[in-house]
Amino acid sequence: MRVLHLAPYPPARDGIGAYARVLAAALADRGHETAVVAARPHPSSPPEVLGALGDPGLPEKIARFRPDLVHVQFAVPAFGLRVPAVLRLLRELDAPVVATLHEITRDTALLRAPGRLLYRRLASRCAALIVHTRDARAAAGSAELIPHFCAPPPPSTTTSDALRARFSLGSAPVVLAFGFIHVDKGLDVLADALRHVDDAMLVVAGAVRARDPLFKPMELRDRRHEREVRAALTRHGLAHRVVFTGHVPEAEVAAWFATAAVAVLPYRKAAQSGVAHLALASRTPLVATAVGGLPDLFSASGSATEPREAGEPSRGLLAPPGDAAELAKAIRTVLDGGGHPLQGLAPGPEEVAARTEALYERVLAGAV
Template sequence: MRILYVSPYPPARDGIGTYTHVLARAVRERGHEIAVVAARPDPAAPAEVVGALGGGGAASLRAAVARFRPDMVHVQFAVPAFGARSLAVARWLAAPGVPAVATLHEVSRDTALLRGPGRALYRRLARGCGRLIVHTRAARDTLGALGLDGKATVVPHFSAPPPPATGTAAALRARFGLGDARVLLAFGHVHVSKGLDDLVRAMATLPPATLDDVRVVVAGAVRRRHGPFRVFEARDHLHEATVRRLARRYGLRDRLVFTGYVPDGDIAAWFAAAEAVVLPYRDAEQSGVANLARAFGVPVIATTAGGLAELFEGSPWAVPPGAPDRLAAAITDFLATAPHAGDATRTPGTDLATVTARTIAVYEAVRGPLARTPGNRPDAP
């Protein structure tokens, strides 16, 4: 098959883009051809990127897609990933042409945040898709509330390491003045839903002796947004400022380390430096960070928000969201155990090979009854 991915894509700094890059590479290794229409143009894009939404005009994009002659279109969708281009993606999928599927990475969060317009957008997007892929049962339930559960397929987020490391844990410890401290890692984009304020409040209740050799490393930056969605970027910057103020108020400034954006080569090093990954999320669709932790074998202290409840069912370090006291108790319990104790194994079925095979099976199921003469979608943005 020739599969066209529509998604953010490296070198863009986007978790969905990284997901697509890893998945597309695995699909290609199974003998399929792949090409990508990126969410935004980038002169440094790799060779498989044949065009971008809004880059060079609709005619040139249609021509590039026509030259590739896809058998299947796979959109990796979340409103923050496409911003103002989200409607263009929905219009493209609604046009007759090549069979399509969409992986919905943040359907619960998007529809809760955008309410009626968000629900309408997802229903419109779904009309052009043979199947909708989600990563968790909670996300499937959200589709059910939208009347779309008949198209839903749950395919877990894969657990796969990032690109090879170019940095080391020792180098990071030296760069950020961590010494021999025990590192609790809060990794990924800084976002208001990720509960970093709850984490600071939890740390403030720990005994001073426990805090002496612990550092919380916030390894990531606020996600860049575009167009009218910059209001959400501003909200996340405000959240980061609030977290910093809380740390000053509780006397924890020297226990909280913000690294800013993490280059790909340092990702593995941060997980190697971490004694545990902390996910104090208030709400969550799923978590690529959690799957990275499992791929690296690092224990996770997490709330049971959204799909995290499924991922960490039965974990001794799973706590309700929005409960700093319970989070503090879980951290205390974890720190009292031997380093790297506990179950950090992968959830069955989340290895990359299994996820790739299940995704290809979705392509085949959709293409069977819906396949048409390969060609481009005439209304490609």
């Protein structure tokens, strides 16, 4: 079948875009023809991108592609001011629409009634919805639960030794906070916890997400959050133990997870986390807070589980959100080789593509 993906898309810096690219490639490997409408134009867009939302010739390009089905990878920050254009395009298309709701719990909690109304309007234009977690399915009302796939990052063009030398990390264990800096991600709690993990270096590998003008207050809030965290680190004499890398090129992601002794997700709110799945795929130990779908990554009883691959499984622990002391204790336990084995790896892109394909077929058969 011919599948048109509507999503932020590389080289744009967006985790949902990276997800869309991997899924589109996995569907292509299964024999489907895929094309992409990107959220925003980019001069270096790959050949599968027909154009971006708002391009004058886009309707004709879509008509020439003749999609059997349209798949939207949706979150409000991913499209920003272009959300109305998404809804307009979906209304104009003849093909049935499937939407994956990546951040429905976060979006509706932040935007409240307008956010719920937006998601109802999106759902009214869709034949089926996909979510990654049970919390998201409860928020969506009715949706297919297909877990976020677990795929390793691309091979790195650098090494752990090179990163340690470039950022003056020495031989200290690295605590990695990866991804966009966002007030809900609890970087301030992690900075506070660092006071109780005195032999480690904290690497904040990411930057504040740039946003469209309508959402600029959220970007400014996140930038203020980063400034406050940096000020607190200086106040507590910890600034020399923290590295802010800024945006991490895709070709260096694997090296950062290989360098990390533990990846930490100190989130206050979360639906799910692509960062967690990068850690799992990289076999990097993980500490996370018990919010959203993150507890599903851990053994429910805390007892050992068999990893999908041979060898010692990565180890991890959950901590309560907002509790720096408990977060520090979990980090210390994992650094010392403790913690519980993580659950087996989540489905790979091939399995997620197969399950997505099965949903497409039900949609096209009118069985959804």
